[in-house]
Amino acid sequence: MTKYWPNRQSIHLNLSVANLFVQTYQRFSDKLSNKTRINLPIDILNIYIKKQLFIDILIELEILVIDLIELNLDIDNIKNLNNKILHDIVTKTMKNFINKLQHKKDAHLIYFYSSYNQLFFAEHKILIQDLLIYLVFGSNAIDAITFPFYKLKTPFNHVRILLENAIIQISNLIIFNLLENFPSIQATSQFLIRNNLCSDHNTSIRSISKFRNNLISYNWANQYIYYPQQIYCSKYKIWLLSSKGIFYKYIYINRSSEYLKLSKIQLSLILYLELQDFIIPKINSLIIILGKFIVYISIKIIGKGFQLCFRSIIQRIPQN
Known part of the structure; x- marks a missing residue:
């Protein structure tokens, strides 16, 4: 039986919010490892530190x-x-x-002008606004065109995954900016090791360097490829907690207001996708037709060739 989120402000809504926060806290006892192929900034943390960071964010959201x-x-x-x-x-x-942290003198607060931060805050409405409206006012206050279901029948799990996504995304932002604070990989490595922040496989300078490079390259691809594509397709990648670890799924959401905020480079990708959708099916059809034509001609030519060979052989056979 599907459990729905309360529609308006009431004692029922307050109890549902309290229940949601308790359930989310309990889910932190499950495995928190990343089960996807996408590198997340929080992957560099050990499980204990990651759990503490999640709890801190959950508490701040509750206070908010x-x-x-x-x-x-x-x-x-x-x-x-x-x-x-x-x-x-x-x-x-x-x-x-x-x-x-025990050794915190080298760590500073967030530099909000990096590309990672700009992309993060570009999605602030999806990330936190709808979640807060659900938690404070109930599902009746959500814009009816935002999600592809009747707002008065909003599943409880829908609000749960929005909360989990906010926690994971904020955690990623914090750790990414923490890693960007240091002038060198060696300084980053020393800071992580001194404060016992690293997971076991991220303790060497080489592994940290590789990890950081992967984050930067994915952030670039996300900004200019995946993010515009998701807006164009009205999709949003949402990160979730499960008994097996952290994974993601796509939810459908109305993102038409974000389309005009894309840069020229990002819009060029949208144009490429439109051309791709228009041209590729026609190219595929043309290739299929040409392929059939070539096969047909080849069969005809080969067939004629065999007929001529047989005739030539027959003609050379002496007549008795």
Whole structure:
């Protein structure tokens, strides 16, 4: 039986929010390793540190929801302040994370102008706005065209995966910026090892260098290839927790408002996809037709060749 998210502000909504946070906290006891082929910044952390970071973000989100309810903000206030809300929660969580480290003098707060951060905050509406609306106002307050299902029948698990995605994405942002703080790979390695942050297979300078290069290359591909493609296809990659580890899935969401915010380079990819959708099927059809024609001609030529050979052989046979 499908469990649905409450439609409006009520005791039922408050209990559902509390239940959601408790369930999410309990899921941190499961395996937290990345089960995909995509490199995530948090992959460099050991399981204990990763779990503590997730818990810190969950606590900050819980405090945020309580504050929003006490301030009695309306939906328009949350939409207008959404970017700032996300900025503040990321900064506060990273500051708390750094303050817990034993050797923290080399670590600094986020530099918000990197391409990774810009892409992260470009998706702030999907990442945090809809989640906060669900948690504070209920599913009736969500724009009816945002998700491809009737908003008054929003599954409980839909809100759960939005919360899990926010935790994982914010964690990735924090660790990515932490790694970008240092002037060299050696300094990064020393910082990670001194603070016991690394997983066992990420302790050498070579492994950290390879890990960082993979993050940068994927971030570039994500910015100019995957991100525009997802907007064009009205999809959003969402990261989830499971009993086996961390994985992702795509959900359908209306992203038409983001289309016009793409850069010229990103729009050129959209144009390429449109041309690809238009041209490739026709090229495939043409290749198939040409292939059939070539096979037909080849069979005819080979058949005629055999007939001439047989006639020549027959003619050379002496007549008795």
